[in-house]
Amino acid sequence: MTRMLRRLAIRSAVIGAIAAGAVVAVPQTAIAEAPCQDGTARVFLNNATNLCQSGSATYTARPAITKVCSTGGTKVVIDTDGPRRVNRRHVELDPGGHCARFEVEGQESATVQVTAA
Incomplete structure (x- = not known):
């Protein structure tokens, strides 16, 4: 509200x-x-920016990813790495606006892959 x-x-x-x-x-x-175009993913970074990404990209700890959302017609796979268990995640997002949030503290890298669904 x-x-x-x-x-x-x-x-x-x-x-x-x-x-x-x-x-x-x-x-x-x-x-x-x-909104991002279909075929891309919205990637939110911890420096208060966001972008529409297609293909594959790797982000380092500065800036780290905080949230990723899929768009229509895309499958998004996110792999994060870091020293803590909460930093090491493998997430697959289905098409159509599904989102996942990520722990920033300790995140060393994150790879976001966007493919056609």
Whole structure:
């Protein structure tokens, strides 16, 4: 409920500012809500950025992955590594908006592979 009210407040503020002719800086949360194309995965990093990824990529501890979401028509496989058991994970996401969160502390690397479903 709080999240929905926050989104509504941000959207109302942006609409009001645009109507007044002001330049609007779009917050990162609004950017994160923009969907990735089918055939990609949304990868969220611990430095408050996110990107739409296709193919295969390996991320190091800086920046580490915090969350990965699949899109339509893609299978996403994530393998993380680190010294603790919680850092060593193998996750497979089915198509259609499924997400997984990952422990950042101790994460040494993560490989994200996006393939057609």
